[in-house]
Amino acid sequence: xxxxxxxxxxxxxxxxxxxxxxxxxxxxxxxxxxxxxxxxxxxxxxxxxxxxxxxxxxxxxxxxxxxxxxxxxxxxxxxxxxxxxxxxxxxxxxxxxxxxxxxxxxxxxxxxxxxxxxxxxxxxxxxxxxxxxxxxxxxxxxxxxxxxxxxxxxxxxxxxxxxxxxxxxxxxxxxxxxxxxxxxxxxxxxxxxxxxxxxxxxxxxxxxxxxxxxxxxxxxxxxxxxxxxxxxxxxxxxxxxxxxxxxxxxx
Amino acid sequence: xxxxxxxxxxxxxxxxxxxxxxxxxxxxxxxxxxxxxxxxxxxxxxxxxxxxxxxxxxxxxxxxxxxxxxxxxxxxxxxxxxxxxxxxxxxxxxxxxxxxxxxxxxxxxxxxxxxxxxxxxxxxxxxxxxxxxxxxxxxxxxxxxxxxxxxxxxxxxxxxxxxxxxxxxxxxxxxxxxxxxxxxxxxxxxxxxxxxxxxxxxxxxxxxxxxxxxxxxxxxxxxxxxxxxxxxxxxxxxxxxxxxxxxxxxxxxxxxxxxxxxxxxxxxxxxxxxxxxxxxx
Numbered sequence: 001x002x003x004x005x006x007x008x009x010x011x012x013x014x015x016x017x018x019x020x021x022x023x024x025x026x027x028x029x030x031x032x033x034x035x036x037x038x039x040x041x042x043x044x045x046x047x048x049x050x051x052x053x054x055x056x057x058x059x060x061x062x063x064x065x066x067x068x069x070x071x072x073x074x075x076x077x078x079x080x081x082x083x084x085x086x087x088x089x090x091x092x093x094x095x096x097x098x099x100x101x102x103x104x105x106x107x108x109x110x111x112x113x114x115x116x117x118x119x120x121x122x123x124x125x126x127x128x129x130x131x132x133x134x135x136x137x138x139x140x141x142x143x144x145x146x147x148x149x150x151x152x153x154x155x156x157x158x159x160x161x162x163x164x165x166x167x168x169x170x171x172x173x174x175x176x177x178x179x180x181x182x183x184x185x186x187x188x189x190x191x192x193x194x195x196x197x198x199x200x201x202x203x204x205x206x207x208x209x210x211x212x213x214x215x216x217x218x219x220x221x222x223x224x225x226x227x228x229x230x231x232x233x234x235x236x237x238x239x240x241x242x243x244x245x246x247x248x249x250x251x
Numbered sequence: 252x253x254x255x256x257x258x259x260x261x262x263x264x265x266x267x268x269x270x271x272x273x274x275x276x277x278x279x280x281x282x283x284x285x286x287x288x289x290x291x292x293x294x295x296x297x298x299x300x301x302x303x304x305x306x307x308x309x310x311x312x313x314x315x316x317x318x319x320x321x322x323x324x325x326x327x328x329x330x331x332x333x334x335x336x337x338x339x340x341x342x343x344x345x346x347x348x349x350x351x352x353x354x355x356x357x358x359x360x361x362x363x364x365x366x367x368x369x370x371x372x373x374x375x376x377x378x379x380x381x382x383x384x385x386x387x388x389x390x391x392x393x394x395x396x397x398x399x400x401x402x403x404x405x406x407x408x409x410x411x412x413x414x415x416x417x418x419x420x421x422x423x424x425x426x427x428x429x430x431x432x433x434x435x436x437x438x439x440x441x442x443x444x445x446x447x448x449x450x451x452x453x454x455x456x457x458x459x460x461x462x463x464x465x466x467x468x469x470x471x472x473x474x475x476x477x478x479x480x481x482x483x484x485x486x487x488x489x490x491x492x493x494x495x496x497x498x499x500x501x502x503x504x505x506x507x508x509x510x511x512x513x514x515x516x517x518x519x520x521x522x523x524x525x526x527x528x529x530x531x532x
Contacts, residue, residue, distance in 0.1 A: 051420060058344065084422035091420075095413035097432060108421040111431065157417070164421060 004029040004168065004198045005050065006067045012045055015059035019045050021222045023064075027215075029167075032190060032199045034209035034230065037219035038250070043202050046219070047170050050200065051087040052080050068168065085112075088161035092173040094153035096145035096160075101137050104145045104156055108164035123163050131159035132189055151182025158189065169193065171201040175208065187212050206246055210234050218242045283509075287502025295503055299469050300485065304496030307489075309504050311468045315384070315479035316453060316511070318472050322388030323395070323452050328445055331396045335403025335441075340429055359397035366394045367461030375462050382463025385475040390462050391455060395448040402444020406437035439526025446519035450512045456483035482508045 005027040012020035020042045027033050035043035045054065052073065054060045066073050073083050085108070096104050105124045106114070114120060124141065128134040133155040137148070145156055154174060161169060171190070175183040190199055190212050203209050209216055209230065216233040218226045218241075226233060226242045237243045244250055298308020338355075342348035370390030380386045410433050418428040434441075459481060466488035468480040482504055489501035 053416065053420065056419070081422045081424055084420060089420040091413060091416060093413060095411075095417045097414060097417065098436060107418075107423075107431075111421070111423045111427045160417075160421065 002029070002070075003027060004068065005200075006065075006070075007049075008065045008067070010046070010049065010062065010064035010066065012042075012049065012054070012063075013059070013061045014057065019222055020049075023224045025217060025224060025227050027198065027200065029198050030194055030196070031214045032194050032201065032212055034213035034216045035200065035202045035219060036204075036206060036209050036216060036245070037225075038245070039204075041219040042222040043217075043219040044172055047172055047200060047202050048089075050168065050170055051084050051089050053089065055080065085164050086166055087168040087170060088164060088166035089170040090154070090157050090161055090172070090174045093177050094150055094157055096148070096153050096156055098144065098146055100142050101145050101148070101156060102141040105159050105163050107160060127159040127163040128156075130162050130193070131155045132185065132192075133159055149182070151178050151185060154178060154182065154186060155189065158186075158193075162193075166197065168198045168200070171199065173202055173204060176204060183208075206234075218245060220245070280509075283502050283505050286499055287504075287506050290499045290503040291506055295500075296507065300467055300480075304494055304500055307497075307500055309482065309485055309507060311471055312480045312482045312485035312504070313507065314471045315464070315468065315484075316481045316508075318384050318475075318479060319388055319391065319459075319481055320449060320453055322384060322475060323391045324445075324449055326388055327392035327395050327399055327448070327452075330392070331399025331445070331448075332403050332441060334396070335400045335407065336429060336434075338400065339404045339407040340425070340433070355397050355400055359401065362457075363394055363455055364457040364461060366390055367458030369393065370458060370462045380476070382465070382478055383476045384472055384479050386462050387459050387464055387479065387481075388475070390458050391452040394455065394458060395452050398448040398451065399445055402448070403437070403441050406440025406444065407433055409440060410436045439523050442526070443519045443523045446515050446522070450515040450519075453481075453512055453515070454483055454508065456481075456487055459484060460487075482511075 003026045007023055007025055010020055010023040011018070023042075023046060035047060037043050048054045049062070049066060050068075050073075054062070062074070068083075068086065071078070073087075097107060099107075102120075102124055103110075105127050106120045109120060109123055125134060125138075128137065133152060136152060137143075137156075140147075145153065148156060154177075158169075158174075175186045178186065187208065190201065193199060194214075201209075201213065213230045215228065216230045217224055218233065218237075218239075220241055226237060226239045228238070232238075233242060234246060237246065295308050296313065297310050298306065299310055300312070301307040338348055338352060342351070367390060370386060370393065374380050374386040374389045375382060378386075380389075414432050414436060415428055418432045423431065463478075464484045465478055465480045466484055468478065470477075472479045486501045486504045486508065489497040489504065492498075
């Protein structure tokens with residue numbers, strides 16, 4: 001079975017700070033991978049490496065390779081805009097644009113020059129359905145996205161990401177700003193999306209990682225300490241530091 | 252002295268300072284209105300200037316002011332907004348941008364008559380534009396550019412980083428992110444800054460004296476190359492005359508000028524409030 005994402009000896013610096021050290025891992029398609037670890041351990045940095053969102057940070061420097069479908073995404077021939085069509089991202093805080101719900105969902109299409117009203121409407125509906133938001137907003141598509149609740153806004157952000165038809169979806173603590181019911185909806189959604197997408201999620205919530213992920217990676221101080229099936233990580237970790245972290249002895 | 256006393260003392264001191272400004276402004280307004288309101292009528296606005304105070308009107312000066320306002324807006328808005336976008340979005344890290352930034356902040360503090368001297372040398376003489384509307388508008392554009400640039404940058408800075416990230420993450424290019432997300436969200440702040448800058452330009456006299464605005468213009472300018480007068484020039488001229496009747500004319504003209512700036516500032520506040528309602532995070 002082939003891998004969707006492979007990284008090979010990734011090192012990242014922010015100025016003089018060595019943020020990621022020799023990260024090598026492989027992720028299979030149609031799986032949910034959780035990145036866990038204490039704050040500042042590099043898990044978000046690593047996530048943002050996969051759609052090149054770190055490119056905008058001053059002093060960012062990287063060595064090593066990130067391959068998606070065996071293509072190096074940091075090669076000079078890769079256009080970042082094309083890469084991000086392939087690799088979508090959902091952020092920690094819901095960040096809808098101050099536009100209508102409809103305009104939010106189809107933004108990724110309109111910036112690529114899609115103007116056909118029917119295509120846009122179809123994409124809007126199917127994306128909102130996939131994000132389990134359609135029934136709640138189908139009569140309010142022209143309303144401002146900022147009028148939605150936090151949980152709805154986050155599902156809108158997921159719908160907006162799906163509309164571009166990525167193959168990989170990165171999620172940076174997507175439920176940390178939401179109430180438990182909204183969180184449950186997002187988690188349910190992630191399990192469904194797995195059938196069609198490869199999902200990588202950063203989370204501080206270890207129960208969440210245990211519930212939704214197939215494999216879990218534990219980061220600590222910029223190193224990948226352990227990467228194994230979620231069951232193994234949570235029941236029989238090989239590393240002592242993993243054991244200490246998941247049992248709450250530090251973090 | 253206990254804390255409560257200090258607290259009260261400071262509060263009353265602050266109130267006194269605020270009242271000082273407001274009362275001075277009030278005295279000035281009352282004074283002007285008492286002097287000039289009786290003189291103000293439609294005829295005063297429609298009449299051309301005249302040697303006789305009772306026949307004199309401000310028509311050409313108002314038209315000159317509108318011309319200057321329009322031309323300055325056409326020149327200064329695109330240049331100022333584009334420069335603000337460059338400094339905030341593109342040139343952020345370079346040393347060149349740093350030097351520019353310091354200089355722009357300094358430019359905002361230069362006395363306006365210096366801009367007049369610059370305009371005289373560059374636009375009137377070197378470029379050969381003469382004492383025309385376009386020379387005046389170019390000079391005033393230089394004067395208000397720093398204000399527009401700084402306002403644009405502040406407005407862009409106020410747009411949350413998360414919006415920018417969301418746009419990039421969906422595959423938008425830098426320009427798409429700026430034009431589709433940043434500028435619409437920053438629009439309120441930019442428009443407010445632009446209007447305030449223009450209302451400053453409307454009231455400027457010193458640089459226009461230097462670049463050759465006339466004090467007596469018996470005709471309405473037809474093209475940007477024509478000579479002109481503006482309201483502050485007209486007021487300046489009338490006030491410096493010995494006859495008392497002209498002082499009344501000046502007061503009436505000041506009321507018109509005040510109304511113009513008041514309307515502009517009001518529009519700025521209105522637009523800002525409306526935008527804030529539309530764009531909320």
